[in-house]
Amino acid sequence: MGAAPPLKPSGVVTKSQVPAESEIIDRLREIASHPAARGLRDDAAIWQPPLGRELVLTHDTIARGVHYLPGADPSDIAWKLVATNLSDLAAMGAVPSGILIGLTLDREDGAWLERFAxxxxxxxxxxxxxxxxxxxxxxxATVLGCTAIGHVERGRALTRIGAQAGDDLYVSGTIGDAGLGLAALRGEAPADRFLERRHRLPMPRLALGQGLFAAGARAxxxxxxxxxxxxxxxARASGVAAEIDLALIPLSKQAGLRLGEADSGPDGRLTAATSGDDYELLFAVPPAATSAVVALAGAARTPVTRIGGLSAGRGIRVLGMTGEPLAPGRLGFTHDAPSTGAR
Amino acid sequence: MGAAPPLKPSGVVTKSQVPAESEIIDRLREIASHPAARGLRDDAAIWQPPLGRELVLTHDTIARGVHYLPGADPSDIAWKLVATNLSDLAAMGAVPSGILIGLTLDREDGAWLERFAxxxxxxxxxxxxxxxxxxxxxxxATVLGCTAIGHVERGRALTRIGAQAGDDLYVSGTIGDAGLGLAALRGEAPADRFLERRHRLPMPRLALGQGLFAAGARAxxxxxxxxxxxxxxxARASGVAAEIDLALIPLSKQAGLRLGEADSGPDGRLTAATSGDDYELLFAVPPAATSAVVALAGAARTPVTRIGGLSAGRGIRVLGMTGEPLAPGRLGFTHDAPSTGAR
Structure with a gap:
């Protein structure tokens, strides 16, 4: 303890040392090049938001041992921390502006910090x-928080509310890859670079999300x-019922092979549809907007697939491979059971 | 595990139970009445910032055992988490708009949650x-993060940069109370309700901060x-030297008595000036703006005191009770030594 610590250039922290808080801030300063950050030299940022736009604000916290495996690559942890927040912005059609992060670190060393940064x-x-x-x-403990801020044209943010009976339900990309990738990373299934990458490095569907309102999506x-x-x-937020056709759920080639090997038929697809961590977009589209959504998907280079529809009622119905109604034992992860269950 | 958990009305959580994450969100929902929060039913907030204003954004994280004593009242923890962030906004002259919080909880029970909420x-x-x-x-672990967002007239946020040689240095309120209060709370000194309260419940100087730019303050x-x-x-951020006159530092009656009892003379005042957690405002004022600052202090019902000045040079000079230069062994807490040192 003593006077203010001298600012050290980055690289002075030895890899095996636990960097001091001031050294962590010095490393982050190199990334904080936007004028709003003021070089992290004040206690707050000063940012002029785009004129007349609404802001979209979200915060997610992840903890070691709960949301990521203790041996995960710190570079992947940082990617996922930010990407999952940006996925929330993508769902509302927002353009990301910036983030603030809260890093609570345990004994992570200089090498960890360098990879994270x-x-x-x-x-x-x-x-x-x-x-x-x-x-x-x-x-x-290691707890990482991220607040992400984006902007959207006034009144044009999509939310969970607004879907109507008669709308089709679409999903982007492929479903189930991340869950299968986690199983591989845990050694419960053979390694697979594609599936593991889908778990480690989610890709927020920003370009697709930013076009959905204009294309006519409702939620x-x-x-x-x-x-x-x-x-x-x-469906519940919109006050309608959802029907999901398992046979329509888009699977990657790798997921299809793996699920086919493990358990063919509806069980494999149920695994995909309940495994979480996909960070794809789910959205409701009135039939009249189909062609606009297809055109958007092409422009955004993001495949989209109709997986079912919405009707009057409440809750969800799941149809099996031959259209038979199923009663899945579980639908996914709740707030009380982490989706990447490293514990 | 199963389908989405039914939303329970608050109060269903028994006090001694560890509330589930969905139950915590239900409790927070009662507080999130602003339309931007959308009842916490979406993954992000949608907020229209005041037209043409700059936003001020800050994030602070606190951890149990580091920033607060494990036995602290959860109500006080919540107050301090938010108030310290608002203090950062106050220093820049911003009007607070809203916060996002990241609550990582350990085994805190329903009674803890109720007090925190x-x-x-x-x-x-x-x-x-x-x-x-x-x-x-x-x-x-228990780690609490808060991102606070405020707004300020464009170009009128005060920062650490801008103080000039010849400016007077002022501080609001009284100094040292919180540090003495912490010692009392830890049982290292007799109990004192005023001093302990100053540690538990800092009051961000928003009204004062919001008037400082117009009154002529420079940093x-x-x-x-x-x-x-x-x-x-x-002083370093502004590229000038600071001179602080210990005899001018404003002490509360309670702090004066306590410091007088413990060690009279400059040592007691040094304790006050290095103990941290004051959450008062420190600001630089050209002499020509003195009367405007005094008028502002009256309007904001916040006492301010000139404690020294700024001159050409670098770093800080501390003058003792008879104007003699001192060389304090330490100036306060650095990023690498928590100021409320509960560990």
């Missing part, structure tokens, strides 16, 4: 998002806890 | 600030790590 810089650069600020704390959310449970949530 | 509701109501959103996680920050170290930081 590299992943953070990469994901922020990929999605043209600024590091506005943050805080860092040393404690007996949207991102799929984080499992396709079925999230479809149930969207 | 009550304190959160109280501090947000006191400072007319909305709960925009947040996230909650169960893990093996400001909040005093969180100790008056001397923060004065040193302000």
């Amino acid at each position: 590299a992943g953070l810089a990469r994901v922020l650069s990929e999605y043209d998002t600024a590091l506005f600020g943050g805080d860092t704390v040393r404690a007996g 949207a959310m991102d799929v984080s806890d499992g396709l079925l449970i999230d479809a149930d949530r969207l | 009550a304190g959160l509701a109280r501090v947000l109501s006191e400072y007319d600030t909305a709960l925009f959103g947040g996230d909650t996680v169960r893990a093996g 400001a920050m909040d005093v969180s790590d100790g008056l001397l170290i923060d004065a040193d930081r302000l």
